[in-house]
Structure formats: C-alpha cells, structure tokens
Amino acid sequence: MPRRFLDRINTSLERWLPEQRLFIKSETATRFVRLRPLTQLGALAMGGALFAWAVGASSILFINHISSGSARDQAALAQAAFEQRLVALAQERDARASDAAAAQKRFQVALGQVSQMQSQLLASEERRREVETGLDVVQATLKRTMGERDTARKALAETTGEDRAGSLAARADDMSSTVDMLTAALGATAAERDTAVRDAQDARVEADRIAQDKRLMEERNARIFTTLEGAVNISLKPLDRMFRNAGMNPESILSQIRKGYSGTGGPLMPISMSSKNMDEFAGDTARAQGILNTLDEMNMYRIAVDRLPFAVPLEGGYRFTSPMGYRWGRLHAGIDLAGPVGMKVKVPADGTVVEAGWENGYGLMVKVQHEFGVSTVYGHLSKIRVKVGQKVSRGELIADSGNTGRSTGPHLHYEIRVGGAPINPMTFIKAAQNVF
Incomplete structure (x- = not known):
C-alpha cells in the first residue's frame, strides 16, 4: 500500500518534476541513479529551507548589529544630556x-x-x-x-x-x-x-x-x-536605583568615595556675622544646604560610575551567545559576546591590570581590579595591549577579541567578580541601561 501511494505521488509530480537519471560510467560498466519526482521535491524543499534559514540568520545578525550601534549611541546621547543637565x-x-x-x-x-x-x-x-x-x-x-x-x-x-x-x-x-x-x-x-x-x-x-x-x-x-x-x-533616584539593582550598597560606596575626596585647606580669615534676623533665613539656608548636599551626592555617584563596570566592554557589532550559568554540569562564570576576531575590547571602568597572559581554558586573558572589591576578566583574546600593574581608565583599549583557549568560535568571554565570587555581568549592564 505505501509503495502504491508513493508511485501515485510520483506520477502526479512528473508533470512539473520529470524523472532524472544520473549516469556513472566506469571502465567495465555503466550505472545510473534515478532521481524520482518525490526525491527531487525533497531536495528542493531542503534547499529552500536552507536558503530561508540563511536569509533569516543574516537578517537577525544585521538587525542585532544596527540595534547594538543605536543603543550605544542612545546611551552616549543620554549620558551627555544628563551631564549637561x-x-x-x-x-x-x-x-x-x-x-x-x-x-x-x-x-x-x-x-x-x-x-x-x-x-x-x-x-x-x-x-x-x-x-x-x-x-x-x-x-x-x-x-x-x-x-x-x-x-x-x-x-x-x-x-x-x-x-x-x-x-x-x-x-x-x-x-x-x-x-x-x-x-x-x-x-x-x-x-x-x-x-x-x-x-x-x-x-x-x-x-x-x-x-x-x-x-x-x-x-x-x-x-x-x-x-x-x-x-x-529626580536625577538622584535613578542613580541610587542603578547601584541597588547591581547588588551594590550605595551608602557604602558613597562613604568610600567621600573618604577619598574630602581634602580641604587654605588660609582662613576670621569673619564676623550679625545674628540679627538670622532666624528668618534659617529655613532657606537649610533648604539650600540640602540641595548642595544632594548635588554633591550626585557628583560622588558619577565618580563611582567611572570606577564600576556598568558599560559593555566590546566595541563593534557583536551577538550575545551564552549567558552565565551551568553548562554540562560546570559553571560558566560569565557571558559570551560573539563577533569577528580583532574587535576592540575596552575596559568599562577605571582600574589596575593584575593579570595579563595565557591561562588554561581562557586562552589569552586580562584581569582588571577595580575599586570596591570588583574585578573584571576578559578571555579568548587574540592580542593583549596592556601589562600587569598598568593603570587603565574607563573606555581605554586593553585587548582584541579572538578565539584562543577552550573556544568553539571567535568571541569575548566577560566576567565580573565581587569579592572574588563571580556574578552575572548582565546585572551591571541592565542596571546602567535603565539610567543612561
């Protein structure tokens, strides 16, 4: 019954896909392979599906490339507008x-x-x-x-x-x-x-x-x-929320920033102020001091942002290919950003290079120590552009992406560690996207 059904289908398809024969000739004999209409239809269907998949994958890569560029431009414009404000x-x-x-x-x-x-x-x-x-x-x-x-x-x-x-x-x-x-x-x-x-x-x-x-x-x-x-x-609340969403304690960070930026000095001259009618200005003075304190807190937040990895370290078209989590029973301690070899890797925050070289599994890698016990790791690099002990600033070029170490294709392996323990880098990246 199935054979008769297949023959009927082949007979119906012969009008559009006539039977083809592929001859194979040797020294002693000549053989041929019959390509029946149903076989040709299957081959055409597989070819069409492969072509549609290629077009869809290319479109997704192109859209991701455009989206990543526009997102970075919007982030830069938003940050510039915030600073101007x-x-x-x-x-x-x-x-x-x-x-x-x-x-x-x-x-x-x-x-x-x-x-x-x-x-x-x-x-x-x-x-x-x-x-x-x-x-x-x-x-x-x-x-x-x-x-x-x-x-x-x-x-x-x-x-x-x-x-x-x-x-x-x-x-x-x-x-x-x-x-x-x-x-x-x-x-x-x-x-x-x-x-x-x-x-x-x-x-x-x-x-x-x-x-x-x-x-x-x-x-x-x-x-x-x-x-x-x-x-x-209104300007302060998103900054505070950004640090809390990243799992950082804003009070502790501001306290450390305040200790490092609290120098004063200079000759002081005695002043004399009349206390007459000062009570009338006590309320305005308190409100003005409150505004100055809030602006000072915003300025310290801006200093802290430069010292914490809230930005994406890769410049150019890339694709997010692997999240942080367990893979085949082992912890994948970071995220993977795929792209061609040689993409510019820029440090997302101020810090000091503590490791730069080959490490098993990571291939060529760089580790940067930031403030507040935060460090970042960059693996599978093709070229290292910094040395151990070098001070780096936010946005400075430190390496090129590659395919070294245990890697199935060119990409950047990116980790963030707090107190030596790995955390999800997307926590920092998404927290900053909600502000800048």
Missing part, C-alpha cells in the same frame, strides 16, 4: 545662590534704614511731646500775661497822673512784645511738630514697602528652592 543645575544653583546673597544684603541694608527711620520717628515723637508740653506752658503764660495787660489798661484808664500813665503804657508795651515773641515761638514749634508727623508717616510707608518686598523675595526663593529640589531628586 547637571552642569545647568549647577549653574542655576550658583546664580540662585548669588541672587539670594544679594537679596540678603539688600534686605540687611533695608533693615538698617528702617531701624534708622524708627529711631528718627521715636525722636520726632519725643520732640512732639516736648513741643506740646511747651505749648501748654506758653498758653498758660500767655493767658496770665494777657490778664495782667488788661489789669494794667484798667489801671491806666483810672489813673489821671501823667507819670503813672507813662509807666503803665511802657509796661503794656513790654508785655505786648513778650506776647509777640511767644506767638512766634509757638508757630515755629507747631511747624516743627507738623514736619515730624509727616516724617513719621513717610517712615511707616517705607517700612510697609520694604516688608512687601521681603515677602515677595521669600515667595520667589521658595519657588526656586522647590524647582531645584525636584530636579535634583
């Missing part, structure tokens, strides 16, 4: 600090002027009270003098003697001169009182204006501080 924030912080210092200076000058005006106002009030007291005395004296004048006039009218009349007239003239003098003094005192009252009113208006300016300045400073606090907090 930090520089802009630092410049804005300096400008706001200068504005705050100038505003504080103007406010101190205004407070001095208000204090001086208040002193003048108190002196004017005191003079006004003195003037009012003097007016009361002058009015009492004037009433008494006018009474004496009226009495003298009556006496003059009753007296018929010429000498006595002359004496009383002279006395009345003296009293009239005294009254005129007191009246002039009273007018001058009243004018001085009116001037003092106007000065006091002007001082109150100026004090109100200065208080309003102070409130506006405080509101503007509050808005500036709020904007700066939001910006630095």
